[in-house]
Amino acid sequence: MASLDTARPVSARPALPRAYLFWLVGTRASLLGDAVLHFALGWAASAHGGGTGALVLTAITVPRTLLLLVGGAVGDRFGARRVMITGDAVMLTATLVLALVGLRLGASPWLLVVVAVIIGTVDAFYLPATGSMPRRLVGKDQLPRALALQQAGGQIASLLGA
Structure with a gap:
């Protein structure tokens, strides 16, 4: 008869690096802000009619789509961190200008x-840069877990932002 004391110990997974967790919280907060801003732009534009609302939302999507590959190349050339910091600075400036002028x-x-074109352009450079960060911040054995947290956080931010 086996006793309970002879049970195999459960191996604990090592924690994700602190640098990754800080990066994850920061980027998910940024993504939440982006989602709120996208919704607010569409809402404000709809006051001018459905066509204007569609135009503003399209002005976010078109530059993002057209420049995404260029954004990835720029991130590879100049570094993901530099591109992300520049993107955050541009977004902060654009948001402040929008608030003050508005x-x-x-x-x-x-x-x-x-502002929608600026947001779409920044997203085209920011998205590839931020997508490359998990593999830079965690080990190969922790990458699936890190990517799962990144994806789940992104989905939550998108849901809460709208």
Whole structure:
């Protein structure tokens, strides 16, 4: 008769590196902000009619689609961290300009379209750079877990942002 004391110990997985967890929290917070901003732009544009709303949302998607491969090449050439930091700085600046100009002059369609193009362009460079970071921050054995957390966090941010 086997006793309970002879049971095999459960091996604990090593924790993900602290640098990865900080990066993950920061990028998921950034993604949440992006989702809120996308929704807000579409909402503000819809006040000018459905066509304007569609134009603003399209102005985010088209540059992102057209420039995604270029964004990946730039990230490879200049470094993912540099591209991500630059992208965050541009997004912060664009958001502040949108808030200040929108407060003073209102959310005109041209302002919304210009900001949407900026967002789509930044996303085209930011997405490939951020996609390469998990393999840079975690070991090969932890990569599946790190990618699963990244994907789950992204889905949660997208859901909560809208």
